[in-house]
Amino acid sequence: MDLSVSLGPLRLKNPLIAASGCFGYGVEYADLVDLSTLGAVAVKGLFLEPREGHPPPRIVETPSGMLNAIGLQGIGVRRFVAEMMPDLRRLGATVIVNICGSTRDEYVELARILSDVEGVAALELNISCPNIKEGGIQFGCSLTGTHGVVSAVRKATALPVIPKLTPNVTDVAAFARAAEEAGADAVSLVNTFLAMAIDVETRRPKLSNVMGGLSGPAIRPIAVRMVYECFQSTRLPIVGMGGIASAADALEFAIAGATAVQVGTANFVDPLIWTKLRAGIEDYLGRHGLTRWMDVVGTLDTAGR
Numbered sequence: 663m664d665l666s667v668s669l670g671p672l673r674l675k676n677p678l679i680a681a682s683g684c685f686g687y688g689v690e691y692a693d694l695v696d697l698s699t700l701g702a703v704a705v706k707g708l709f710l711e712p713r714e715g716h717p718p719p720r721i722v723e724t725p726s727g728m729l730n731a732i733g734l735q736g737i738g739v740r741r742f743v744a745e746m747m748p749d750l751r752r753l754g755a756t757v758i759v760n761i762c763g764s765t766r767d768e769y770v771e772l773a774r775i776l777s778d779v780e781g782v783a784a785l786e787l788n789i790s791c792p793n794i795k796e797g798g799i800q801f802g803c804s805l806t807g808t809h810g811v812v813s814a815v816r817k818a819t820a821l822p823v824i825p826k827l828t829p830n831v832t833d834v835a836a837f838a839r840a841a842e843e844a845g846a847d848a849v850s851l852v853n854t855f856l857a858m859a860i861d862v863e864t865r866r867p868k869l870s871n872v873m874g875g876l877s878g879p880a881i882r883p884i885a886v887r888m889v890y891e892c893f894q895s896t897r898l899p900i901v902g903m904g905g906i907a908s909a910a911d912a913l914e915f916a917i918a919g920a921t922a923v924q925v926g927t928a929n930f931v932d933p934l935i936w937t938k939l940r941a942g943i944e945d946y947l948g949r950h951g952l953t954r955w956m957d958v959v960g961t962l963d964t965a966g967r
């Protein structure tokens with residue numbers, strides 16, 4: 663079976679990518695998962711400087727999902743390069759670095775630093791970050807903010823650039839088109855949905871940050887719809903995610919138009935999910951008389967619907 667995929671210039675041996683924030687820096691999982699067998703590992707979002715994130719409670723279980731407000735805790739890009747990249751290289755991981763910024767210049771600086779680091783395969787831009795120069799609106803919630811940050815990073819690096827779209831917009835396809843015009847190599851979607859949960863006994867928000875991001879199977883049908891919308895209106899390869907917990911879920915995204923998929927929240931339930939996903943995909947291809955994952959991508963049949 664040929665599971666290989668191309669995201670613009672980035673070639674992956676298979677379409678299964680660990681989603682940012684749900685797989686640490688990859689090395690934490692190395693005793694359980696052979697990182698070299700994954701399509702790629704998208705590491706936890708990095709700013710230039712270390713961050714502590716929000717105080718607990720910062721994770722809440724919800725029906726078929728989870729709510730988190732970690733607040734982008736991280737070790738900062740320099741420690742990541744010095745302490746994590748040597749192990750990731752040794753383990754044969756294909757590393758996608760998820761980068762975050764409070765200004766456009768911060769993304770550019772991160773891109774410059776990471777461009778010179780051996781073993782970094784691509785940059786995923788977490789544009790669900792507040793732009794402090796535009797009154798705190800997230801880059802990814804404004805078309806000009808999205809276009810601006812993607813084109814600035816594009817000019818600063820030769821690495822593949824993959825903006826990660828937020829679902830907290832009305833017309834996600836317009837954001838995919840803005841990313842395409844700005845020179846992105848692919849788009850990934852979706853990040854988490856803005857949500858909240860309340861303890862009715864205490865009348866207190868369950869998260870210290872009051873609001874957080876919803877992920878897991880609860881969001882999957884919305885994420886699939888958004889991938890399909892982007893597939894219909896851009897030529898960019900799409901990395902789909904949102905609640906994938908089985909091979910059938912991954913295939914659903916592929917049929918809607920995703921060239922590759924990321925798996926996030928499911929890692930908290932089953933860190934050994936990867937071999938099951940792969941076996942399930944190969945079984946599906948075999949049952950359908952196919953030999954390539956790409957034979958499935960974008961094959962939704964809407965005749966008569």
Ligand SMILES: Cc1cc2nc3c(=O)[nH]c(=O)nc-3n(C[C@H](O)[C@H](O)[C@H](O)COP(=O)(O)O)c2cc1C
Pocket residue numbers: 681682683684706707708728730732734760787788826852853854876877878879881903904905906924925926927928
């Ligand atoms: C605990 C947690 C931390 C996350 N951290 C990041 C992050 O640092 N950067 C990012 O782009 N997305 C982050 N995400 C979003 C996921 O990468 C993914 O887009 C989202 O959870 C939907 O996929 P899933 O339903 O498979 O988890 C995080 C999600 C969770 C649950």
